Amino acid sequence: MLKVKQKTLSMTTRDNIRLDADVYYPDSLDSFPILLMRQPYGRKIASTVVYAHPIWYASQGYIVVIQDVRGRGTSQGKFTLFSHEIEDGVDSINWVSEFPNSTGEVGMYGFSYQGMTQLYAASASPQALKVLAPAMIAYNLYHDWAYENGAFCLQANLGWAIQLAAETAKLKGDTIAFQKLYEASRNLPLFDAIPANPSILQELAPDSFYHDWLNHPYYDDYWANLSPKNLLKKIDLPMLHIGGWFDPYLRGTINLYQEMKTRSQFPQPLIIGPWAHLPWSRKVGSIDYTQEAISPIDKIQIEWFNYFLKGKEREFLNQPSICLFEMGSNHWKFFDLFPKNKPISYYLFSEGLASIREDDGKLVHSPESLPITDTIVHDPWRPIPSLGGHPSIPSGSFERSTIDSRSDILTYTSDPLTEDLTIIGEVLVEAYCTADAPSFDLCAVLSTVDQQGKVYNFTQGYIRVNSQELPIKIPLQATCMRISQDYCIRLSLSGSCFPAYPVNTGTGKSPKDEVLIDAKIITLMINSGGEKASRLNFFTI
Structure with a gap:
């Protein structure tokens, strides 16, 4: 590892705005490639919430520049x-x-906003x-970040704003x-007269992006002009795509990967x-995914940049292009493509008491001939609380048997598995509701x-429905989960998930x-x- 020095430098943009950056560089007369990160949180942080400090990257033989974006x-x-x-x-x-x-x-690196600045x-x-x-990152800013299937991502968007x-x-x-x-x-303002549009942001941040996001509840030119999907159509660069099973923007990471994979x-x-x-750590929510889950990203990124900026061979490129952590077994798995060759369907069945008795609603392999309607009542006074998953803060997997025992949630549970089962990639619920x-x-x-009846979530999805077209298709977050023999699978359905998403008032109005x-x-x-x-x-698989 090389000894590293640090200094602060400034540049001027084409419209005469000064941008400041911290520069970390090897104490050497040799020439080195540059790694640039552009971020809005104060450059001293340098995304160290998930990455090694820039000093470490510079010690690997790079000039590392961490820049404050405009303003x-x-x-x-x-x-x-x-x-x-x-x-x-x-300009930077x-x-x-x-x-x-x-x-x-x-080369550029960074996650979240720092990932978007790269694109x-x-x-x-x-x-x-x-x-x-x-x-x-978000490939489509509307579908992958601000809204999920037409539902405003309240907790994440409001906290960020x-x-x-x-x-x-x-x-x-x-x-x-x-x-x-x-x-x-520290205590999100979720209970104003218009819950999704709290007065504190109207008063103290009238020019916040948050108001624009609320004022554009459907995909339109506002979103199209800001979305990388519409800006990268003719761009071809090597990209190392990084995501998390409980990251709210995973669909953006996967969508960008799939687009680039087809044409790059x-x-x-x-x-x-x-x-x-x-963070990117071994424990998310209540589950410890073991030492295998400790982030390897810093070392992988150095190998990645070494290959393209220094011409060094890279073992990682000799492996299949998709590397997924299989939860449950807690091992990394490698694939050339997302497996789609073994589809499985479970059908919902009950005797009409799936909201009252957890032993009534079942997941079965073929539809029962007798049609039954399960009914739940969504009461806005006591919405279903969000717990973990990808949209909530904190995210991850939690024991949710207490929530599932509510009478305004339908639960459908399979028989115990006769062998281990891995669920991988896309998950979809088709609900005749x-x-x-x-709305x-x-x-x-x-x-x-x-076997003890403990219930741990591993993927979920949400949709705002404004039409009666059936079936209603609810895409769940992509996943890779190995479920052990003798465990059961459970699907829980409800009419809210607050405060991850605003409570639907039933009026058909937009959240604002x-x-x-x-x-x-x-x-x-x-x-x-x-x-x-x-x-x-x-x-x-």
Whole structure:
């Protein structure tokens, strides 16, 4: 490992805005490639919540640049979410490529916002940019980040908006606003008259992106203009795609990977660990995935950048391109493609008491001939609490038998498995469900049930329904889960998952207009058995 020095440098954008960066570089006269991270949280953090410190990366023989984006940290200008990241990204790449003692070739790394800045910069094809490592990103900003199947991702979006607003107040020296926002971040304001549009953001952050996201509840030009999907159509670069089974943006990571895999001339490896958005550790929620789950990403990224920026051979590229952590067995598995050759369906069946008795609702391999309707009543006064999964804070797997015992949740449980079963990739629920309101929500949670009756979720999905087209298709988060023999599979269905998503008032209004006092009691009816039996679909290996 090389000895590392550090200094702070500034550049000027094409419109004369100063951007500041910390530069970590080897104490050597040799020339080195550059690794660039552009982020909005104060450059000293440098994404160390999931990555090794830049000093470590620099010690591997790189000039590492951690830059405050426009209007964040000590950089000048006004911060507007994602709006300047193409031009500023290109200007930054051109700037660092001319550093003394650099090879002039640039790689970028980072997750979340720092992953998005990679994609925006790459969309303009800067000549010096050679390789990326985007982690936990949105390919389509609407579908992969802000909304899930038409439902606003309330807890994640609101928490993030308050965090960024507090940073803005801090930069302005507004002590009162910062303190109010800081307190709100520790106890999210979820109970205003319009729950999804709290007064604190209207008052203290009127220019927050959050208002734009609420004001565009359907995919339109606003989303199209900001989405990497529409910016990267002609871009081809090697990308190391990194995701987590409990990351709320996993669908974006997978969608970008699948698009690049189909048309790229370069390697496009995909790694998905049993991680939440952060941290990337062995324990997520209540489950310890063992030492196998400790993040290997720092060492893999160095091998990745060594191959493309230094011409060194890389063992990782000789393996199949998909590397998935199989929860349950707690081992990494390698595939050339997501397996889709062994589809399995479980059909829902009950005697009409699936909301009352946990031994009534069943998952069966073929539909029963007798059609039955299971009924639950969604009461907005006492919505189903969100617990773990990918949309909640904290994320992960938790014991949820107490929640499943509620009478406003339908549970369907399989017989004990006669052999181990791996569920991998896409999971889909097709629900023949109707309601007595013009709009309603459906939440689907898939769990294991052990011999002691403990229930642990491992994937879930959510949808806002504004039409009566049947069946209602609920995509669950992609997964890779090995379920042991003698365990059962359970599907839980409900009409809410709060505060991960806003409670549907049943009025058909968008979240920005849903007034709490107007929330209706909604009766949901789900078919089990007969020709229109609802079912659970997944793939196995």
